[in-house]
Amino acid sequence: MLEFPMISRRSALKAAALLSLGSSLLTTTTACTPEERAQELTVAGGESGGFYLEFATLLAHLLQREGVAEKSLAQTTGGSLENIQRVLSGEATLAVALADAAAQAASTGKDGGQLVALGKVYQNYVHCIVREDSGISTFADLAGKTAGVGEVGSGTTLTAGRIIAAAGLSPETAGPERALKQVNLGLNQALASLKDGSIDVMIQSGGVPTAPIAAAAQDLDVRLLDLSALIPATRSQSGFFYDRVLIPANSYGDAPAVWTVGVANLLLCRRDLADHIVRRTVELLVEQAQDLVPKSSTGVQFLSPETLINTAGLPLHPAAEAAYRALHS
Numbered sequence: 001m002l003e004f005p006m007i008s009r010r011s012a013l014k015a016a017a018l019l020s021l022g023s024s025l026l027t028t029t030t031a032c033t034p035e036e037r038a039q040e041l042t043v044a045g046g047e048s049g050g051f052y053l054e055f056a057t058l059l060a061h062l063l064q065r066e067g068v069a070e071k072s073l074a075q076t077t078g079g080s081l082e083n084i085q086r087v088l089s090g091e092a093t094l095a096v097a098l099a100d101a102a103a104q105a106a107s108t109g110k111d112g113g114q115l116v117a118l119g120k121v122y123q124n125y126v127h128c129i130v131r132e133d134s135g136i137s138t139f140a141d142l143a144g145k146t147a148g149v150g151e152v153g154s155g156t157t158l159t160a161g162r163i164i165a166a167a168g169l170s171p172e173t174a175g176p177e178r179a180l181k182q183v184n185l186g187l188n189q190a191l192a193s194l195k196d197g198s199i200d201v202m203i204q205s206g207g208v209p210t211a212p213i214a215a216a217a218q219d220l221d222v223r224l225l226d227l228s229a230l231i232p233a234t235r236s237q238s239g240f241f242y243d244r245v246l247i248p249a250n251s252y253g254d255a256p257a258v259w260t261v262g263v264a265n266l267l268l269c270r271r272d273l274a275d276h277i278v279r280r281t282v283e284l285l286v287e288q289a290q291d292l293v294p295k296s297s298t299g300v301q302f303l304s305p306e307t308l309i310n311t312a313g314l315p316l317h318p319a320a321e322a323a324y325r326a327l328h329s
Helices: 009-021 023-030 051-065 080-089 099-108 155-166 171-178 187-196 211-216 228-238 275-287 318-328
Strands: 038-044 069-075 094-098 115-131 146-148 181-183 201-206 222-224 242-247 258-270
Touching (some): 051 069, 051 115, 051 275, 080 094, 080 099, 080 115, 080 155, 094 115, 094 155, 099 115, 115 155, 115 187, 115 242, 115 318, 146 187, 187 201, 187 211, 275 318
Parallel strands (some): 038 094, 146 181
Antiparallel strands (some): 094 258, 115 222, 115 258, 242 258
16 A cells, blocks of 8 residues: 655645645646546535535536536435445446445455545544433443434445444344344434434434534534444454544534544545546645535545545555655655
């Protein structure tokens, strides 16, 4: 895997400024010619109101504005698992997906060897949310309860299932009475179900803050459960995709800061995607990162060269690797 020395955030920002100063020259020499320009590019995103779709829309707009494609569109989808299938089938050119979902597809699917990364675009945060008046304060308190675990086709369903298994609350380990019942609900459905009490907890992956959750927290007192104690078991059972990350205080109403599970979010494509499209996309990720951070999460996630190449073991597209080397030199 491509590696560079780690640098500080201050150094990264200085480097980004230098890259920005030289970007006009670089764009002049490497921009797609009319013959190279794609007729249409599609970016598989996520469900309405979610971070995935917001990022995919920003990227699609930038690809069209900068002439990488005549037309570029974001696709509304169920999330990571569906996005990966869309890329592999050719229904989407690019896709945003969780690293654990991408690794599973790469190792088990018949076309998995075609799946490669353009970079890690941001950190994903697993939100485990209960009502403040629920009496639930730890994940262990969820035994026998009902959880909304993401829409069918979302990476949340995979990650949530692995965390639940690590906690010993899957049907296989806890038995039917103590198992945490998992129901597939998208972000907006899960929020409505949490409000009306038809589920006890919602597990959702996204940026911080996730806008619909923040909006709901204005009217509903919520508590975020600390998941950090489950990380060692989750990593032991399912792989080293899971990190300890902090959701800052007041991200959702008056909720205090809480440690949770973080998973890298990757921008993916097929290995046979044209090199010039890959190269220009990588250049835009580095040079115009300020245009690719959704406003709802500004200040929490940022794109920089040393984070983009950390793709959790999934190989970079060869043209992406070459582009990062050229930009870093």
